[in-house]
Amino acid sequence: MERETKTEGEPGHGPALPYTKALLEHFVNPRNVGELSEEETDGFGLVGDPGCGDQMKLWISVSDERIQKIAFKSFGCPGAIATSSALTTLAEGRTLGEARRITDDDVIQLLGGIPEHKRHCSLLGVRALQAALEDREKRLQQKATRP
């Protein structure tokens, strides 16, 4: 169903892209692209199979139990880039509890839909975020157990 979402009449491209305006906007101007420095990074997530080209890296910087900074890189298809970007905007500034509750449906909703065969991309970002959150927990524990 979502495959029919189109961006008819958009200037600069054909009338029948299978993507929403919002998705295209995130693809063209992805938010929070890049890496955080080692000092900034409180959690890091890496998901996907780099050999398959379906890969995402995500960094978070946390203070006051909130995600203060977030950054991603992705070797990815348009869906992966746009959903990752959208995810970072959803996560930025959120409490850790809120961030844990972000689902791929939230991402898809923000983008106004996504083609059926790209749904798994939206999961990639969410999984990378969860991985980064877990990584933070681990780091904290390690810090705590280190003398």
Add this chain to the structure above:
Amino acid sequence: MERETKTEGEPGHGPALPYTKALLEHFVNPRNVGELSEEETDGFGLVGDPGCGDQMKLWISVSDERIQKIAFKSFGCPGAIATSSALTTLAEGRTLGEARRITDDDVIQLLGGIPEHKRHCSLLGVRALQAALEDREKRLQQKATRP
């Protein structure tokens, strides 16, 4: 090759019949249709399989070693009707020797060609004529041996 022979521009029918003008003319106005009376008949030929619908009857009346009268009937396709008609015009007035030498190629030539798949029709008429000529021989012999 002969299948392409057409009668372009003929009034009253499409431009692409697979038959020549001459063949159509014999089909529409077949010559010598009918039967000869028993008294007139010196030879009779019947060829083809009536069950198959591929049948021809041919009568000849002979005097002075010439075919004076000839008549045919045919349950037949356009090719059979036209070739039979053409054959009768070839045979009429001919000496018996001449008649025996008529071939299907003569018939086809008279008609200006005939579609490949109708060639066997032209044989039907020639065979009927030969049968009628043989029948005449037989009748003569029977007459001769009768006291």
Add this chain to the structure above:
Amino acid sequence: MIYLDHNATTPLHPQVLEAMATCLREHWGNPSSPHSLGNQARLVMQRARERIAESLGCGPSEVVFCSSGTEADNLALRGVARALRARGDHIVTTAIEHHAVLHTCDALEEEGFRITRVPVDPQGVVDIEALHRSLTDQTILISVMHANNETGVLQPVEEIAGMAARRGIPFHVDAVQTAGRLPFRLRDLGAGLVSLSGHKLYGPRGAAALIVREGTPLQPILTGGSHERGLRAGTENLAGLVGLAKAVELAVQDAAQESRRLEGLRDHLEERLVSAIPGIRLNGAQARRVPNTSNVTFPGVDGESIILGLDLAGICVSTGSACSTGEPEPSHVLREMGLSRRDAQGSLRLSLGRSTRQEDLDLTVQALADTVARLRRITSV
């Protein structure tokens, strides 16, 4: 020209031609291409699929586009045969199917399948008792045409569908002669597979469909790309499909009204024929028929000669039976109905359509009467 051979093919509806020309000019992308031109083509294709589905009463994903009614029939038969080979080897069809079904059954027979060709009664209706008796637990497919292309006689497909359903046997209906002509919904046929062809309903040639109801087992016969949900590979003939969709839509809209009109005309034609030409016989006229078809025997004369006689008068008709390399073979359909070879060869099919007017039929009866009288003077039997 008076054209009375609508069961052989029909002219394009002007709106269909228009839809095709637009598509050829503007939506020429490959529906599999990953850019906007391709996406656009894919959307156009999806809309065509939805239109057909809506018009016929099935789901869009149940429409499998093919290149001809013949291909649709081949896909149905070979496709189910291959999919269910492990379950059984027996296929049931009728003796009066189109060659697209019968010759495909012959080919499957050579591959080792067993085929039952159920006979018909003198009116050309399949012997449903015999069909029922022929079913075994090895039967993997029943294929019966909706209406016969030569006689127009309707087959009891709804009843057979019930039989098939009770035994869980896939049922294929060749509806090439009825889709868009009779006002029916696919659901009412009760078949898992239904063939239809564009050029029989004022649509393009090269465009047809096999409707494959969900859950029907089927293997593709053309393999390659994953077009048509993997059931039929090959870059789609988009303009053809758009034309097919338009044609189906238009035909289904008109089907009820047009079939009433044609029935009236056909009955008029047959009355006139019977009174104008002594000795003729109407084949299958006692059975339920599609409204546009008349099959007439003119004993003692050859069908091909009648056709040429009419052709010279500007009237196009045919025997309706297969004419291979030019030479018409006596109809297997009429032979199965009990006609002699000679009578089968002396039979004509008159099939009416959208352009047919009563005057055309009156002229046709006159031309037929003249031609037949002339040929009767020539005939040797």
Add this chain to the structure above:
Amino acid sequence: MIYLDHNATTPLHPQVLEAMATCLREHWGNPSSPHSLGNQARLVMQRARERIAESLGCGPSEVVFCSSGTEADNLALRGVARALRARGDHIVTTAIEHHAVLHTCDALEEEGFRITRVPVDPQGVVDIEALHRSLTDQTILISVMHANNETGVLQPVEEIAGMAARRGIPFHVDAVQTAGRLPFRLRDLGAGLVSLSGHKLYGPRGAAALIVREGTPLQPILTGGSHERGLRAGTENLAGLVGLAKAVELAVQDAAQESRRLEGLRDHLEERLVSAIPGIRLNGAQARRVPNTSNVTFPGVDGESIILGLDLAGICVSTGSACSTGEPEPSHVLREMGLSRRDAQGSLRLSLGRSTRQEDLDLTVQALADTVARLRRITSV
């Protein structure tokens, strides 16, 4: 719009559209019908056949009309396999064929045939020694494409033809990407079976042909009426065939000149690309290629994202590999040439055609440079 996806499909040549429209309006009879409308259609079809035969250098009766290149490939493979089953069970092809050939070989493998898929070298040229070694006295068919659709790399079909001829093995060439593009005569290919497809040469979709040289054993895969000398049943898509004939004729007329022009443009494109975008690789560029095709790897970025980036700039390109239900799969062709999965996914095909001008290519290089630079900032690898 700049269209650089001519290997996927091409727009109709205006003269082809015109020929088709005339046919649809005037010659709509069924070529099998026994009246003048049918005869006319048969003549038109015969002329189309003759035109194709003349343009390509074969006999008219050697042209078997089909609905797509895919169908032509299926007919060649399945048709010979069935015809020669008694003689052997081994088929040789290459690992880089189109899915129409490869997936059909898979299907034949399931039916019990043995398939050898000969590998290619890093330039994408089939290993002819390996092909030679694979031949046995059970080999009943060799199938090798003329040019690969993704890389444009030409295969040594003439040499293989010699090999096949010496052993009396039927040889099929999938010439879908070269017919009407390269100035060759069929006779020079030396193949018994050659596939071509209308929509790759500015002709219609739904129209294609398998050339079957006299004496080549072949069984039909679509059975029914005795169309196409019994090799392909189904009412003929006459307008499509007329369009195909016109397209072949026009393409062959222009082939020599147009291929020189495109070669110049392609070389210009590749030079510009290499200097504008660091780190790219041209695939198969050391091999003989068709003149219109460039295959480029952009390491570290995803091909689909490049395509979308270009699409947003009004430029249509594709990866050239099969994209099933939307998701492009990494090209089996590039993988066989030794590219990693990731590099294969970061590759694009640019295929030029009649409408391509040098300015288009310069704009494309600029847009590619911008897009790739942007994606490289995002990439995680």
